[in-house]
Amino acid sequence: MIRLNRPDAPPVLSPVFVAEGVARFALDGSAVWNVDEIKRALSELSSGKCAYCEVRLGEGPAYLEVEHFYAKGHYPGRVLAWENLLPACRRCNAKKGDWDVAPAGQMMVDPTIMAPPIHIQLDEAYRPLGRTPVGEITILEIGLDDIDRLGVKRYKIGEAFKRKLEDLLDRYVSLPVNASLHRRRGVVRAVRDAVAKAGSDAPFSAVIATVMTRSPAYAALKAAMEAAGDWSAELRAADDIATAASLT
Numbered sequence: 001m002i003r004l005n006r007p008d009a010p011p012v013l014s015p016v017f018v019a020e021g022v023a024r025f026a027l028d029g030s031a032v033w034n035v036d037e038i039k040r041a042l043s044e045l046s047s048g049k050c051a052y053c054e055v056r057l058g059e060g061p062a063y064l065e066v067e068h069f070y071a072k073g074h075y076p077g078r079v080l081a082w083e084n085l086l087p088a089c090r091r092c093n094a095k096k097g098d099w100d101v102a103p104a105g106q107m108m109v110d111p112t113i114m115a116p117p118i119h120i121q122l123d124e125a126y127r128p129l130g131r132t133p134v135g136e137i138t139i140l141e142i143g144l145d146d147i148d149r150l151g152v153k154r155y156k157i158g159e160a161f162k163r164k165l166e167d168l169l170d171r172y173v174s175l176p177v178n179a180s181l182h183r184r185r186g187v188v189r190a191v192r193d194a195v196a197k198a199g200s201d202a203p204f205s206a207v208i209a210t211v212m213t214r215s216p217a218y219a220a221l222k223a224a225m226e227a228a229g230d231w232s233a234e235l236r237a238a239d240d241i242a243t244a245a246s247l248t
């Protein structure tokens with residue numbers, strides 16, 4: 001899970017549209033939130049990923065569902081409140097169900113308001129652990145610790161990225177002093193592409209960011225590139241993003 005910035009509400013959510021939708025939902029339970037403009041705005045909010053588990057929301061079972069942070073069964077007046085809507089995959093949405101976040105001790109992480117690293121960490125085996133009661137409830141109610149659904153994917157992605165960083169370090173430090181500019185740029189570009197995977201638009205970016213900040217190879221690579229003047233402003237910015245998103 002990563003921190004998401006919520007933009008302004010999409011124009012479709014006018015006061016009239018919202019009032020009519022709330023009334024209709026109260027009347028017959030219609031899915032008044034299933035509107036392309038709303039889904040598109042939510043997809044942009046999360047770069048097309050589930051706000052909870054960070055899977056890419058594409059076709060099939062992982063397609064985007066409109067999640068109500070304050071469950072619609074308990075808070076029917078908020079079914080079209082923009083601040084209450086999150087993009088989620090079908091499995092996270094179904095797992096959370098009608099969990100009520102309002103009573104004491106039941107609050108979960110809303111990634112548009114809270115910084116996930118404050119509440120959740122990933123251990124060395126890619127298992128999410130709660131740092132706070134809010135984090136613990138989030139992991140439990142969303143099923144973020146489901147090994148079959150997420151644990152195996154996290155492990156594969158994390159371990160592959162760890163090896164990638166080791167390989168990049170190898171390639172960078174073994175560049176001969178007289179390496180051609182072309183060859184040098186090739187390695188630097190590969191580092192930049194790898195670091196960008198911790199950016200908010202990549203699937204499982206929190207896992208990548210966590211692996212990156214824990215990796216001795218990455219620390220060595222960064223130090224070597226800084227010393228050689230190859231650590232660009234772009235890499236610095238990407239490094240800052242990863243540090244902020246890391247669940248260490």
Ligand SMILES: [Zn+2]
Nearest residue numbers: 050053089092
């Ligand atoms: Zn999900």
